[in-house]
Amino acid sequence: MKVAYKHLKSLIPSEPRIDEISERFFQLGHEHDIEDDIFNMDLTPNRGDCLSVHGLVRDLAPFYDIDLTTDIYEKEIKKLDIDFVNHAPEACSHISFLKIDIEGEIAPYKGKLEEYFKDLSVNKNNFFTDVSNYLSYERGQPTHCYDANKIENLLLKFVEEDKKFNTLLEKEIVIKDKNLVFLQEGQVINLAGVMGDLNTSCSINTKSVLVECAYFNPEEIIGKSVKYDLNSDAAHKFERGVDPLCHEEVLRRFIMIVSEHANIKNVEIYKETFVDYIHIKIPFDVNKINNILGISYDKKNFEKYLLKLGFKIQDNKIIVPSHRNDIKNLNDIAEEIARVIGYDNIPVTSLKMSPANIFTDTKILEQNVKDYLIKNGFFEVINNPFIGTAEDHAIKVDNPLDSNRQYIRTNLEKSLLENLLYNERRQQDSIKLFEISDVYSNDGNLKNKKVLGIICSGRVGKNYLDFSKKIDDKYIRNLIKDLLPEININPIHIDRKSLNTKLNNEIIYLELEFNFLKDHSSDLICIQRKDPNEHTFIKYSPVSEFPSSSRDLSVSIKNIEKYYEIQEYLLHYKSNLIKEIFIFDFYNNKKNNEIKIGFRFVFQSHQATITDNEINNIMKPIMRYTNSIEGVTIPGMDKENIQNK
């Protein structure tokens, strides 16, 4: 909601600065941005009463003297004889209709009406609709303007059958299910609280207007504008609750603004209350308010704040004003007090509790399983549970984000396989992943279970012992042996044929239920509460989206004194384009007094796909230096050759 600073200031005689009002709004919990002296308010959904200039200024009353006096039509108004039947009094407890006939030309907009359109750059429509829109901005009460000549009779009721409806924005929709509507001769002419239709709405030629001013139960309005994709300020306000007792004041203000711009021939009003409004009364328990907040203020302070906010106090009871539909109990009152005091001004009192140290068996098991897998080179992943195709007994999402996410997974296989292939496409040649998650199914009964999913493929590890070993059935069986010593597991070999991948490494997948693990796992080690002070947060470096490339360098060492030096030099060589260096091969030929070591250099750029030229520029000095060491050679290349390269 946009509100001009100028319009707020005009109702506060001390004319506070914009930054001062901004600070007060934050203190009150009204978030906002300011641009060109316009507040863009982001109000919480319980504060429908603040969706207007008057509403916001009313909330500032504890800090400033405010003056909400505006000119209204004071004369007596004749009763309007209207053919209206309300078949939904529980949804619309209060409703009023105002009929105004004007004659002659409409004057150019002036006063607050002119300022509204100018200061907020709002598009004009027609005179009566413009007055209605302005009043919604000033008072927070939406009104709807019919061309009175097009209205014979009105019926307010719920309809449950499909009905066509052409909105005043010329959008044709079909309303479905249960909707509260105004009907005329069986035709929907207004989706109550949301938007009127095109045929009966006002135009620039309208001289006789019928203004509808109603209180609709928020429950009947909520969700309608989203359901029918209608952008409706009225619905936004009705959904959050408006003041059921403001109609006469608002309609008299309507007449006043019309009279400032046109010659009124006749004015008539119809007012009806179908369910009496009962003011909420809350016992004024000062001790309890102090106890909720942890303060010790006296009653007089509380009274002062509450009276300024429009509450009344009678017989030691707080009477809630009709515009505050969010206030129900003493905690709400405590919040009102706290907002005025300022949350940051409420003192801090020490909270003393004893440390807790209780873990369930499942939590202990989960922690041990994770520690074990991490120790063996596995990385934990987290996937969202949505999948596109139904698995057996999969639960369907009634309102999915899209068709690719319309079911809830019943196992972790697809998610983990997707993770594995994603990493294979990024040249990862040793992939070990696991996920622990609840999964759900419905075979008539909703069921859930906690499962461990493990997927792996490629090299067993990135060192000279494991580099040439491939992950296979044996590897996974040995891995699980320590966890489940008594059990012979059956891992799944995922067939690559349908995976659109050129690799031929085996993909091994294993899924185990936690209940099964609990029953069969080796002895659990009791875990203790981790010391949060020992936790360190690394500073993350963005990963490259470009492919990596590798070069292997084999080194022959005959000068044993250089054995450690060459390792130190090569393994710690620094370059922005080097992602990783490790030893993939090692052979100590004691008979020939020669050691052969294979180093793998993995390169990757953050800017572009790395080129051979860039790699050669890094490798050249490495090779030159390596070759310069006495008793160290790069097999297949003589020393002179490398140095001249």
Place this chain on the structure above:
Amino acid sequence: MPSFNDIQPPKLNPQLGALHPINQVKDFLISLLQDYGFTPVDGPEIESEEFNFDMLNIKKTHPARQMHDTFYVNNKNKVLRTHTSPVQIRSMLNSKPPIAITSAGKVFRKDDDATHLPMFHQVEGIYVDEQVTFSQLKDLIHKIIYAIFGKEIQIRFRPSYFPFTEPSAEVDILSENGKWLEILGCGIVNPVVLENCNIDSNKYSGLAFGLGVERIAMLKYGVNDIRDFYKSNLDFLNQFK
């Protein structure tokens, strides 16, 4: 002079994997809260509307209950929990004050853009006892935020609205660039919620708070795009050893 027989093979650096960074932060927060006296409790991710909304005083009119904000499943019989608060409801129904528990885990909202994901993680806590006050809540929140961001961080409390707490607050920290960043929501448990759980609200009161794990993780690790956490990219995960 050493001989080739004495040579040690190259050191085998342990090939460790890593816990997911979001779970690292989640576990860190749980440990922190355990230090303060909160016991971790788990609960289901598929919930009834009663536990996810009604018991928490979230009326049928609240925008969060609409189909555009909440995932409904099983012919609208159930929802994917939109917060971990239903776990607290179950705990309150099953035990008597004093109660001090944390609920942590996955939650779901119908969002999907650069800053919001349909699944994210929360850590929430509730403490119910006699004479629990807003000023004690402030003490706890200060401790939590100082433990995460250091004692030099500047904190501000703002009034907010959550149907299950009253008064409600959002807490901001002042970032290095001078902007206030929202870190958590908290408040005094609405007496309606206590009564819904058969707890005498005249005798007992409670405090509650909730943190978004991804938000803390992004700030602490310096990750700018929330989606990076869920790509399962080994180059990303490898940094969190």
